[in-house]
Amino acid sequence: MALVELRNVSKIYHLGGEEIRALDDVSLDIGAGEFISIIGPSGSGKSTLMHILGCLDKPSRGTMKLDGIAIEKASSAQLAHVRNQKIGFVFQFFNLLPKLNVLQNVELPMVYSGKNATERRDHAVEALKMVGLENRMKHRPMQLSGGQQQRVAIARALVNNPKIVFADEPTGNLDSKTGETILALFKQLSEEGRTIALVTHDDAIAARTPRRIEIRDGKIANFQNPVGQA
């Protein structure tokens, strides 16, 4: 059984009587340990797919399982728990809390999993070491470069040791050189055995991942066997 199982998932928005199918009958499996990229033009539904995969949103139709849990049936409290325990999310715009320092930002997911202060600190420091920022712990996000901020965000995504890390255009807001280091970091994490799915509209980035899925108008466009390993 795959770690993530998407079956006939649609996401439909209604705008003034018009029906927008942001996702249209998508089926997709992601196995444990995979490193995949999802690529497609703007407005094709990449973020929508990412939000559903990341349990931030529920599908309008179809089913999804993550680590055996039926997401479409889960309550919002259960979804929050899944996001907290099984998923790490990395955003294009970093989404760190500006009022907290680096360490506190990385500790935040553990605040909601009820870990005590020393545990939180130990894990956060460990995660920051993984991304090479253990010497920036007391800095505010605003005092860091974009690449450093994104590395903090990655540390935050990893800190609860999730089953899978989703990244929505993690390099989209960075120059190409910095983007390269972030990508290298993902590659390294993948080699350490983590499951990673990232969204991009940059072919060069997509080409670097072992598996790549193309999406167009809410449908999976390459039929490179989306269900089951390539």
Place this chain on the structure above:
Amino acid sequence: MNHILNAFFIGFKEIWAHKFRSLLTMLGIILGVASLVGMSALVKGMENGMREALVAVGGLEKVRIEENDLPASQQHLADQAVGVTMADVYAIQRNADLIRSVTPEMRMRDALMTHGSKTYNSWYFAGTWPSALDMNQHVVQYGRMFNEVDDENARNVCVIGTAARDALFGSPDETGKEIIPIGEKVNIKGEVFTIIGMFEHYESEQDAKKRELAKLQPVTGNTNAPTRQKSMFGRKGGNSTSYIFTWKNSTIYIPLNTMWLKFRSAAGSNNIPDPRLSSLSVKVRDVNNLDPTIRQLRNVLMLTHHGIEDFAVQTQEDWADRINSAIRNARLSGGIISIISLLVGGIGIMNIMLASITERIREIGIRKAIGATYSDIFIQILVESVVIAIIGGAAGLVASMGLVGVLGVISAAENTPVITVSSLMLAFSFSAGVGVLAGLIPAFKAAKLDPIQALRYE
């Protein structure tokens, strides 16, 4: 538990991050709490003053019997009405076993007292029995009260209050020392009386405290602050009860028989001495048994008065009731005003919390994306609101101390406001409650934000 603690921590930080805004918001609660505590302190002070006065005039167990107009149905018997006389006193002593003691009183209005060139006209010059001491809660501080022997022999002796001493011999404030005129002779309407006793100076507890304080910190210059004067005229008027103490201090007692023989017997119309007493006071055995006692008293008196109801029985219960209802009203109106100002403070908090969550929509989205549940966010916002309210509440308690201090300076001495612990606790829990109420709607709005919408928000 850990969650809540953490939420408190976040709440404090959030408030600290917006110090000025938070302070302005708290101001509403601070004022509300201060007014609640202040109001209740004022009411408490008023209550204390009234209760002290009630005790000073003999307490609830004292009942007065006075002459009264006949009821309409008995108007034709008016010429047979004899008024309250010694016959009543003896009848009560003999037959009313629910009465502990009886004190007759015969007063005279124009009892001008002279000593040398100084004169004093007492408001309260009365011939009575030695038991008047206990009846009216008098304390003889110097000399002695007259006794049965003085009364039987109708001796010209008197026991005076400090007001007579102040007028005839000089007050401590003027002379700088306490003059004790025991043994001095005074003239009352041509009769020479010896002062054999003097009561203590009666004043409210608050007055006494202030006087002690004034003594400890002598006023600069030689202006011997007329602190007693203040209590004399009840500095700010209003519903001042200080007249009770003024009235008590002006009391002059002489033996009943002296009054009767030296002043009354010669004063009746047609040369027939007027045997009527001015009033008759009794002490009941058991205040909790007041109604049956009054009934027995009436029965006994009706018998001696041959069924003619030319007397009235006056308990101090009415007074006590009036005190209670005045206090209830003051408490109610003060409470309503304070609650309203606390609610206004609460609306201020709600307003600022709504503004705050609008500013923090993105933050809330991030928190939700990394695993905060509905209740995590709800508690965070609610706790923040409560933290503002309880900090405001605590500051309000401090402010109320100052407020009550100011009120104490401007209110009548015997009504000096008193802060009660229960009012502090009430005000503080109210402010916390207001914080909870004010936080509910913002917390609900924040908690139900959709994470994706919130993350898109700019």
